[in-house]
Amino acid sequence: MAPVEKKQPILTPIMRWFMLAMVLANIGGMMTPLLMPLYLTELGAEITDVGLVFTITSAAILVLQIFGGWVSDSIGRLRAVAIGSVGGVFGYVAMFLAPTWQWMIVALAIYQIPFALVAPSFQAFIAENSAEENRGKVFGMTNTIFQITGVIGPPLGGLLVGLMGFKGMLAVSGGLYAMAAVLRIWMATTMKHTAFQQPTQKLTMGSFKRSMSNMLGLLLAGGVLTWIFVTDGVADIAFRMSGELQPLYLEQLFSITVTQIGLLGSINAISGMFVPLLSGRLVDRYDERLPLISGFLLIFAALLIFLRADSFLTFAISWAVFGFGGGMLGPAYQSLISKAVPAKMLGTFNGVFHSSLGFISLPAPWIGAQLWERISPQTPFIITAVAAVLIIIPIYFKFRLPDKDERSAQQADTSSGVNPVMVEVHD
Numbered sequence: 001m002a003p004v005e006k007k008q009p010i011l012t013p014i015m016r017w018f019m020l021a022m023v024l025a026n027i028g029g030m031m032t033p034l035l036m037p038l039y040l041t042e043l044g045a046e047i048t049d050v051g052l053v054f055t056i057t058s059a060a061i062l063v064l065q066i067f068g069g070w071v072s073d074s075i076g077r078l079r080a081v082a083i084g085s086v087g088g089v090f091g092y093v094a095m096f097l098a099p100t101w102q103w104m105i106v107a108l109a110i111y112q113i114p115f116a117l118v119a120p121s122f123q124a125f126i127a128e129n130s131a132e133e134n135r136g137k138v139f140g141m142t143n144t145i146f147q148i149t150g151v152i153g154p155p156l157g158g159l160l161v162g163l164m165g166f167k168g169m170l171a172v173s174g175g176l177y178a179m180a181a182v183l184r185i186w187m188a189t190t191m192k193h194t195a196f197q198q199p200t201q202k203l204t205m206g207s208f209k210r211s212m213s214n215m216l217g218l219l220l221a222g223g224v225l226t227w228i229f230v231t232d233g234v235a236d237i238a239f240r241m242s243g244e245l246q247p248l249y250l251e252q253l254f255s256i257t258v259t260q261i262g263l264l265g266s267i268n269a270i271s272g273m274f275v276p277l278l279s280g281r282l283v284d285r286y287d288e289r290l291p292l293i294s295g296f297l298l299i300f301a302a303l304l305i306f307l308r309a310d311s312f313l314t315f316a317i318s319w320a321v322f323g324f325g326g327g328m329l330g331p332a333y334q335s336l337i338s339k340a341v342p343a344k345m346l347g348t349f350n351g352v353f354h355s356s357l358g359f360i361s362l363p364a365p366w367i368g369a370q371l372w373e374r375i376s377p378q379t380p381f382i383i384t385a386v387a388a389v390l391i392i393i394p395i396y397f398k399f400r401l402p403d404k405d406e407r408s409a410q411q412a413d414t415s416s417g418v419n420p421v422m423v424e425v426h427d
Contacts, residue, residue, distance in 0.1 A: 010141050014191060015129050018078075019145050021183040022122070025085065025114075026146065028176035030153025031160070031169055032095075034265045036108075037247045038258060039166045043101040047248060051369030053105055054244045055362055060109035062358040064116030069351020070211050071117060073344060077125040080347070082188035084117025085181035092174030096167060119354065124346035127338035133284065135338060139331035140280025147276070147327065150269025158262020214345060215352040225340055227398040228333075229353065231391050236361035238387030241368035242380040249377055250315065260312055264319045271323030279331040291332040292395050296388045298325030303385035307378055339401055 011019065037050050045053065072080040091111030098107040130138035160169035218225050250256035250264070279291040302321035309315045341349045368380035 010134070010138055012129055014187075015126070015142075017183070017187055017191075018125060019142060021081075021180045021187065023145065023149055024183065025088070025118075025177050025180035026149035027153045027156070028092075028173040028180070030149045030265070030269075031157030031173040034154050034247055034261060035157050035161060035166070035169070035258065037244055038251065038261075040101045040104060041248070042166065043098075043104060045101040047245075047372060048366070048369045049101060050244065050248070051366040053101065053108070054365040056105055057108040057112065058358055058362055058365075061112035061115050062355045062362070064113060065120060065351045065355045065358070066212075067208075067351070068116035069120035069347040069349065070208055072121040072124060072347030072351070073211065074207065076188075077121040077128070077347070078184070078188040078191060080117045080121045081125075082181075082184045084114040084121075085177075085184045087113030087117070089174070089178050089181050092170065092177055096170045096174065116351070120347045120350035123334050123338065123350055124343075126334070127346055128343055132339060136280035136283030136288075136331055136335045137277070138280070139283075139334045139338075140277040143276035143279075143327065143330040143334075144273050147269045147273040147323075150272065151266050154262040154265025154269070155259075156262070158259040158265075161258050161262075211345070211348045212352065215349055218341065218349065219353065223340075224336070224399060224401060227394055228336065231394050232353075233360045234387055235391055236358070237364045238384045240361045240364035241371070242384045244365050245368055245372060245377075245380060249381075253377060254310065254315070256312060256315065264316060267316050268319040268323040268326075271320040272327035273323075275324050275327035276331050279328045280335070283332055283335045287400070288332040288336040289395055289399050291328045292399065293392050295325045295328030295332070296392050296395070298322075298328065300385055300388040301325075303381055303388065307381055307385070336399065336401070 040050050040053055068080065068084070071083075088111065091107065091113060094107035094110045095104065098104040126138060126142055127135065157169050157173065160172055164172075219229050220226060247261050250261055251258075256264075279295075282291045298321055302318045302325060305314065305318035305321060309318055337349070337353075338346065371379040371383075
């Protein structure tokens with residue numbers, strides 16, 4: 001009788017440590033985004049000032065992220081994450097000490113350092129530690145784990161603000177992030193010779209220019225990655241018009257309290273925990289388009305409920321549907337990109353890709369605030385809903401990958417210095 005083959009776990013030991021550090025860092029990190037617009041108004045900012053703050057500080061991460069992805073590919077994922085985490089600790093100190101909303105612009109710019117280095121490394125690290133055949137499931141699992149931070153962080157942040165004020169909340173959030181930074185530094189110094197890590201190379205201007213040239217070629221080649229860039233650009237503009245205004249919409253128009261807003265964030269994350277594994281399974285069984293289309297339809301439905309809501313219960317329903325939609329999108333997008341881009345260029349691609357999108361959507365928070373003031377508070381959210389529906393059309397017709405062997409040949413050409421059309425569209 002043949003021995004029964006032991007089933008391999010979805011997450012390897014090194015990925016479990018990686019995810020533990022991520023959970024610690026993002027429980028702290030999730031306390032602040034939803035409440036930051038309220039803190040800015042407490043520091044004296046007006047609605048249009050809040051839009052301006054997020055527009056300016058977004059520019060910091062866009063510039064840094066271009067270099068962050070290249071650094072990740074060059075020195076390794078774990079080292080890049082550790083360096084970024086040290087910058088995040090300084091960012092928390094700066095936010096705690098900022099006396100006015102104008103100074104908070106500087107503090108938030110420093111706070112963006114870890115996102116510039118950690119974000120491009122995160123998806124690349126997971127892709128390197130998973131087989132393509134079950135990558136959707138792996139991304140589904142890691143996205144589910146990530147949702148834990150959204151379940152705990154926002155309500156904990158709202159509770160701490162009620163008990164200790166914004167300064168007290170920032171102190172607790174920064175303490176959790178510092179713990180994650182210590183763990184990440186330990187991983188970078190003790191696990192740097194694992195088989196999962198890409199070979200390191202020197203950080204030279206020549207290698208940076210080559211990386212940027214390859215990335216621009218991938219983005220402009222006219223294939224799947226080009227269409228991802230176009231559709232994500234539209235989505236980024238539309239969603240950033242309304243995203244930072246949601247807490248203000250809830251508080252100023254419907255008297256939803258800070259604690260309740262934190263609870264809404266938790267509801268969003270809890271609902272989001274139920275679907276990433278489903279999204280991953282759909283990716284592995286079919287392709288990425290089905291969960292992507294489902295996700296945007298759910299977000300459209302959530303926005304319709306949000307715009308009709310007039311009570312905490314109805315807003316809670318809308319945020320739950322938001323969670324279902326967002327949970328469907330993450331694994332599908334991550335899997336699609338990881339298959340279309342050569343593994344050793346994933347960090348650079350993620351940095352350049354998200355930075356390019358960010359530059360396109362840079363004025364969006366300010367534009368959303370102007371639409372709020374000049375037309376109506378509902379206008380930015382209506383635009384976001386329309387965009388969520390329209391994006392479905394190119395997803396269905398254009399988000400198709402060649403088979404695995406063809407992609408491997410194309411990626412080998414790219415690695416050899418040839419810059420072909422990276423991914424042909426198969427209609």
